[in-house]
Amino acid sequence: xxxxxxxxxxxxxxxxxxxxxxxxxxxxxxxxxxxxxxxxxxxxxxxxxxxxxxxxxxxxxxxxxxxxxxxxxxxxxxxxxxxxxxxxxxxxxxxxxxxxxxxxxxxxxxxxxxxxxxxxxxxxxxxxxxxxxxxxxxxxxxxxxxxxxxxxxxxxxxxxxxxxxxxxxxxxxxxxxxxxxxxxxxxxxxxxxxxxxxxxxxxxxxxxxxxxxxxxxxxxxxxxxxxxxxxxxxxxxxxxxxxxxxxxxxxxxxxxxxxxxxxxxxxxxxxxxxxxxxxxxxxxxxxxxxxxxxxxxxxxxxxxxxxxxxxxxxxxxxxxxxxxxxxxxxxxxxxxxxxxxxxxxxxxxxxxxxxxxxxxxxxxxxxxxxxxxxxxxxxxxxxxxxxx
Amino acid sequence: xxxxxxxxxxxxxxxxxxxxxxxxxxxxxxxxxxxxxxxxxxxxxxxxxxxxxxxxxxxxxxxxxxxxxxxxxxxxxxxxxxxxxxxxxxxxxxxxxxxxxxxxxxxxxxxxxxxxxxxxxxxxxxxxxxxxxxxxxxxxxxxxxxxxxxxxxxxxxxxxxxxxxxxxxxxxxxxxxxxxxxxxxxxxxxxxxxxxxxxxxxxxxxxxxxxxxxxxxxxxxxxxxxxxxxxxxxxxxxxxxxxxxxxxxxxxxxxxxxxxxxxxxxxxxxxxxxxxxxxxxxxxxxxxxxxxxxxxxxxxxxxxxxxxxxxxxxxxxxxxxxxxxxxxxxxxxxxxxxxxxxxxxxxxxxxxxxxxxxxxxxxxxxxxxxxxxxxxxxxxxxxxxxxxxxxxxxxxxxxx
Numbered sequence: 001x002x003x004x005x006x007x008x009x010x011x012x013x014x015x016x017x018x019x020x021x022x023x024x025x026x027x028x029x030x031x032x033x034x035x036x037x038x039x040x041x042x043x044x045x046x047x048x049x050x051x052x053x054x055x056x057x058x059x060x061x062x063x064x065x066x067x068x069x070x071x072x073x074x075x076x077x078x079x080x081x082x083x084x085x086x087x088x089x090x091x092x093x094x095x096x097x098x099x100x101x102x103x104x105x106x107x108x109x110x111x112x113x114x115x116x117x118x119x120x121x122x123x124x125x126x127x128x129x130x131x132x133x134x135x136x137x138x139x140x141x142x143x144x145x146x147x148x149x150x151x152x153x154x155x156x157x158x159x160x161x162x163x164x165x166x167x168x169x170x171x172x173x174x175x176x177x178x179x180x181x182x183x184x185x186x187x188x189x190x191x192x193x194x195x196x197x198x199x200x201x202x203x204x205x206x207x208x209x210x211x212x213x214x215x216x217x218x219x220x221x222x223x224x225x226x227x228x229x230x231x232x233x234x235x236x237x238x239x240x241x242x243x244x245x246x247x248x249x250x251x252x253x254x255x256x257x258x259x260x261x262x263x264x265x266x267x268x269x270x271x272x273x274x275x276x277x278x279x280x281x282x283x284x285x286x287x288x289x290x291x292x293x294x295x296x297x298x299x300x301x302x303x304x305x306x307x308x309x310x311x312x313x314x315x316x317x318x319x320x321x322x323x324x325x326x327x328x329x330x331x332x333x334x335x336x337x338x339x340x341x342x343x344x345x346x347x348x349x350x351x352x353x354x355x356x357x358x359x360x361x362x363x364x365x366x367x368x369x370x371x372x373x374x375x376x377x378x379x380x381x382x383x384x385x386x387x388x
Numbered sequence: 389x390x391x392x393x394x395x396x397x398x399x400x401x402x403x404x405x406x407x408x409x410x411x412x413x414x415x416x417x418x419x420x421x422x423x424x425x426x427x428x429x430x431x432x433x434x435x436x437x438x439x440x441x442x443x444x445x446x447x448x449x450x451x452x453x454x455x456x457x458x459x460x461x462x463x464x465x466x467x468x469x470x471x472x473x474x475x476x477x478x479x480x481x482x483x484x485x486x487x488x489x490x491x492x493x494x495x496x497x498x499x500x501x502x503x504x505x506x507x508x509x510x511x512x513x514x515x516x517x518x519x520x521x522x523x524x525x526x527x528x529x530x531x532x533x534x535x536x537x538x539x540x541x542x543x544x545x546x547x548x549x550x551x552x553x554x555x556x557x558x559x560x561x562x563x564x565x566x567x568x569x570x571x572x573x574x575x576x577x578x579x580x581x582x583x584x585x586x587x588x589x590x591x592x593x594x595x596x597x598x599x600x601x602x603x604x605x606x607x608x609x610x611x612x613x614x615x616x617x618x619x620x621x622x623x624x625x626x627x628x629x630x631x632x633x634x635x636x637x638x639x640x641x642x643x644x645x646x647x648x649x650x651x652x653x654x655x656x657x658x659x660x661x662x663x664x665x666x667x668x669x670x671x672x673x674x675x676x677x678x679x680x681x682x683x684x685x686x687x688x689x690x691x692x693x694x695x696x697x698x699x700x701x702x703x704x705x706x707x708x709x710x711x712x713x714x715x716x717x718x719x720x721x722x723x724x725x726x727x728x729x730x731x732x733x734x735x736x737x738x739x740x741x742x743x744x745x746x747x748x749x750x751x752x753x754x755x756x757x758x759x760x761x762x763x764x765x766x767x768x769x770x771x772x773x774x775x776x777x778x779x780x781x782x783x784x785x786x787x788x
Contacts, residue, residue, distance in 0.1 A: 153629055156542060160639065165666065168673035208592060212618060216667060226538075226620050228594060228610050236594065236610060238622050245537055245639045246663040246678055247655050249646075255544070255629050262633075277630050280549070281600065287552025288783065291630055350735070 006096070006315045009036035009071040011062045011086060013044050014172070016100055016128075017077030018051075020307065025052050028308050032315045038065040062086055066093045073097065073124075073318065075311075079174045080105050080181055084113035087125070087328070091116050096124040098314050101191040103127060103331025105182030106364055107339050108357045110332045117329055125328030126314045131192040132199060132325050133309035135300040136268045140254065140261055141200045143270070150257025150276050155201050155229070155237030161248030162189040162241065169219050170374070176219040179371035182364065184213070184221030185243050186338040194334035195326070197239065201254065203333060204229035204237075208350040209341035216244025220372055227341050239341075270296045392481075392705055395422035395456040397447045397471060399430050402485055402512075403462030404437075406694065408778035410460075411438050414695055418702040421456045437778065447471055451478050458482070458508075458705060460698075464558055465565055466490050469498040472509070472715070476501050481508040483701045487575045488718025490566025491751055492726050493744035499716045509715035510701045515576040516583060516713050517696035518786045520652045520687050524638065524645055525584045527654065534642030534662055536619040539585050543625050544608075545632030545787060546573040553603050560603045562754040568605030570595060570725040574625045576786075578721035579713075581623060584638070587720055588613035588621055592737045593728035600628025604758060611728050623724075634788050643680065650788040652685040694780050726751075 008024060010017050017037070024034040037048050038059040048058045059065045066074065066089065073096035076086045084104040090097040104110040117125045131137060143149060162185060174180025181187055186194070198204075207229050211222040227239040242248070251264040257278050260271045273280075273293040280291040305312070309325060316322035336353060339360050344351040346363050394415075396407040403425070410420040423434045424444035434443050444450040451459075451474060458481040461471050469489040475482045476498075488511060489495040502509040515521065527533065546569060558564025565571045570578070582588075595609035608626035615621070626632070635648040641663050643656035657663065658679035666675065692699070696712075703709045726747045727738045733750045 154544070154624075154626070156624065158540060158637070160538070163663075163678070164674055165670040165672065166668050167671055171673060208594075208612070210592070210612065210614070210620075212620075215618065216664065224538075224620070226612055226622060228592075228612060230594075234599065236608070238610060238612075238624065240538070240540065240622060242537070244663070244667065245644070246657070246666075247644060247680055248639070249637060249644070251635075253542070253633060255632075260629075260631055260633070271631050273630065277628075281628070282550045282602075284549040285551055287549055287555050289549060289551075290547055293631065348737070 004031070004319065006032045006073050006318050007035040007070055008032055008073045008075055009038065009065045009068065010034070010075045010077060011038045011065060012076065012078035013037050013039045013048055014077065017075070018044070018047065020075055020077065020311070021048070021052055021056075023308060024311065025056065029311045029315055031319055032311060035070045036065050036068050038062055062089065066090060066095060071095065073314075076100060080187060084109040087113050088116045091120045091123055091125065094123065096314075096318050097328070098126040098128060098311070099328060099331065100128045101195070101331065101334070102187055102338065103328075103335050105187065106357070106361050107332055107336050108361055110335055111357075114329045114332060124314060124318045124324070126310070126317070126324045127326045127328050127331040128307065128310055129192065129195045129326035129331075130306040130310050131196055133305045135302050135304060136263050136266065137196050137200065138302070139268060139298060139300055140252075140263065143259065143261060144200050144254060144256065149259040149272075150278065151233050152201055152231065152235040152254060152256050154253070154255040155197070155231075155235060156251075156253045157193060157197060157237070158240045158249045158251045159190065159193050160240060160242045160245040161250045162243045163246045163248055164217070164243040166217050169217050173374050176217070176221050177371050177374065178220060178364070178367035181221065182368075183338065183342060184219060184223050185241050186222065186225060186341060189243060190241050190338070191334050193239075193241070194337045195330070198333040198337060199330075201235070201237075202231060204337065204340075204353060205232050206230040206350055206352050207337070207340045207344050209344040211341075211345045216242070222345075225341065227344075268298050268300070270298050272296045392418045392458050392702055393421040393456040394418050394458045394460060395424060395444075395450055396420070396460045396462060397424045397450070398461065398463035398467075399423050399425045399434060400462065403460070404430070404433065404778050405780050406460050406462060406698065407434070407438060407441075409695060409698065409780075411441065415698040415702055417706050418458070418698065422450055424450045448474075451475060451480070456480070458701070461485060465571065466563070469494040473498050473501045476505040476507050476509060479505075479507065481701075481705050482715065483510040483512060483698070484715055484718070485512045486579070486718065487566075487571055487722050487725070488715070489722065490571060491744065491748055492719060492723050492742050493748050495719045495722055496744060499719055502716055508701065508704045508711070510697065510704065510711045511713050511715045511718045512694065512697050513576065513579050513713035513717070514693045514697050514784065515580055515691070515786050517693055518687070518691040519689055520647055520650070520685065521580050521584070521786070523685055524636075524647060524652055528584055528638060528640070528645070532642065532654070532656060532660075533638060533640030533645060535640060536585055536615065536617065537639040537641060538619060539581065539621040539638050541577065541581060541623050541636045542633045543574065543577050543623075543636075544629045545634045546625065546627045547630045547632055548601070548607075548627040550601050553601050560605045560607075562605065562751065562758045565605070566751065567725065567729060568603065568607050569625055569627050570606065570609055570728055573627060574609070575721050575725070577623070577625065578724045579717070581621070582720040582724065583717070585621070586615070587723070587740060589616045590614050590737050590739045591724065591727040591731055593731040595728050595732045600626070604761070606732070609728055611724065613724075648788065650687050654683040654685070655680050656683070691785060693785060
């Protein structure tokens with residue numbers, strides 16, 4: 001197959017998929033061409049015929065799209081539950097694949113997806129973790145993982161600026177239901193933060209979480225979450241999120257043995273200690289003495305390329321083997337965190353990671369079985385530009 | 389009313405500062421008539437520094453001889469409720485250092501005695517005199533921020549070295565202080581938290597022992613809490629991080645307040661709108677801009693601190709004015725700390741008001757284990773190395 005051009009088909013052209021389609025169609029991604037889209041909804045296919053170039057093939061099903069010989073890669077942008085099955089199918093068709101986040105709804109299905117990916121080392125598999133292109137998070141990732149600042153002591157992320165109206169939750173029958181989305185703010189809004197958290201700080205080994213379902217909205221899933229976390233080397237932290245706070249906060253703090261990093265409202269502040277605090281603590285001869293340190297001017301490099309950056313890296317990886325922004329198989333980590341938080345809340349006690357995946361699915365299925373049908377659905381493609 | 393004659397019981401770090409201030413006439417309407425300390429070294433300090441002041445070794449004698457009208461209690465924490473109760477029952481007005489005690493059970497009994505006594509009873513919550521805390525409390529309680537959504541306070545700028553913990557045998561012990569950072573450094577924060585928002589109804593906490601130092605108590609804590617209304621809170625503290633953080637955030641249905649770096653920033657909905665109404669009525673998924681206004685309040689005047697509390701106590705006795713920090717309020721912050729210990733011990737949610745007996749069992753166990761450990765190590769009650777400057781340390785103020 002000619003890999004000088006990535007000829008992509010997008011499965012699902014709702015909120016996210018239609019945005020990708022438009023950007024690819026107007027040539028934002030060099031080396032990538034939009035050749036097909038698929039959506040089960042006639043209204044979305046009509047939209048595609050009207051808004052996308054005539055050359056783009058419009059299909060009703062994913063199967064039809066994957067069978068199109070002009071397609072050599074797919075972008076999966078359907079509701080979360082279907083991500084793993086479609087990724088598996090695409091890989092089996094010999095197609096490169098990039099999936100929207102989250103990787104799936106429960107880790108069991110994502111394990112299957114990752115196993116399939118392992119069988120196809122020749123194919124590129126990526127996740128749409130566009131916030132990993134933010135130069136601030138790249139810097140935090142580099143600083144923490146450089147080892148120059150010692151071990152992490154504390155991680156606090158208050159991410160409560162995901163405000164959503166009831167209208168938002170009414171737009172789409174699958175949205176914010178156990179049956180359709182498998183969760184609320186953790187599955188829809190937070191996959192990015194959960195991914196960044198593990199990417200920068202590593203995976204927690206234990207979480208204790210409590211949530212409220214339908215606290216700020218008429219929905220059956222969580223819209224308010226408070227989690228305490230423990231990491232393997234003793235670091236602790238909290239993760240707080242909600243879609244009901246306004247104006248809300250986005251403040252990510254990492255305290256290390258030799259530095260403190262705070263990303264508050266898109267501003268990174270770094271304080272560096274001249275010595276490792278852990279050594280200082282035991283050698284200082286005065287009880288109230290403090291180690292010396294200073295604020296550092298942080299130089300951020302590169303553009304915040306977001307979705308286009310992820311798609312470009314995906315394209316370049318296929319063509320020339322350039323590195324991906326996020327490997328597809330890494331998607332399981334953030335989802336593991338999200339599942340562990342739900343399980344802890346459902347059981348009312350802390351949960352160790354790895355957790356019992358069968359128990360998680362059993363608990364989730366209980367909720368899916370009684371998931372209530374929405375009565376006030378407004379089929380609407382929300383304009384969420386700049387909100388993810 | 390005539391000048392109040394006061395005695396300070398316990399003239400260590402804090403007590404010697406209180407005694408010196410009253411002695412120098414810095415507390416209006418109050419004079420220092422007596423001090424009491426069982427340590428001969430401290431008595432000698434008083435004899436040379438506070439000429440004319442009567443010095444007692446045993447507080448029972450002091451209470452019996454009645455040379456004073458009011459008592460300031462600044463002994464080690466476990467003695468606070470014991471001495472306060474005796475003094476109140478004998479008709480003295482009492483101001484106690486924080487924390488009110490080390491276990492909720494004895495503080496409950498103390499509060500019952502206080503309610504019966506009709507005497508003035510205050511607690512040294514000097515951080516309540518901070519103008520920014522007062523302003524946030526006033527604005528929140530007036531309704532400017534609407535109903536509480538969540539309260540999040542990270543106060544990890546209590547850095548201490550190992551040398552600090554090695555400087556006194558009672559320090560950071562279950563017998564001496566009744567715990568670690570939650571009993572020594574954070575009582576002010578726990579009080580300010582509940583003073584602003586009221587008390588939560590259940591708590592889950594992690595406060596493991598000796599994470600950052602070689603000690604047998606906790607030097608950090610993460611407290612998750614929930615109020616009766618369903619609002620939530622997170623409180624994080626530690627003595628093992630530098631530079632640490634002191635950032636208080638209160639999110640309400642009409643906006644949010646953030647206190648950090650000595651500044652209070654209010655971001656409020658225009659027209660005092662309640663976000664819940666917008667959530668229900670708005671016809672967009674997320675309004676592109678919610679109309680908000682921002683108010684930044686700097687701290688212009690110094691907090692009056694310990695002297696402010698002493699003056700307030702004096703005024704309450706002389707003029708019957710209400711106390712800024714009534715002594716019976718001491719139980720709230722202590723309940724949160726005790727609940728955190730119980731939650732840590734049993735790894736479960738703990739409801740408030742606290743089951744005092746359940747906590748007492750945990751405390752007794754820890755105290756006993758500590759005594760056995762100390763005996764096995766041949767430790768004796770080594771003397772605490774104090775500062776005894778007779779001045780209030782800058783460290784005791786709110787630090788950002």
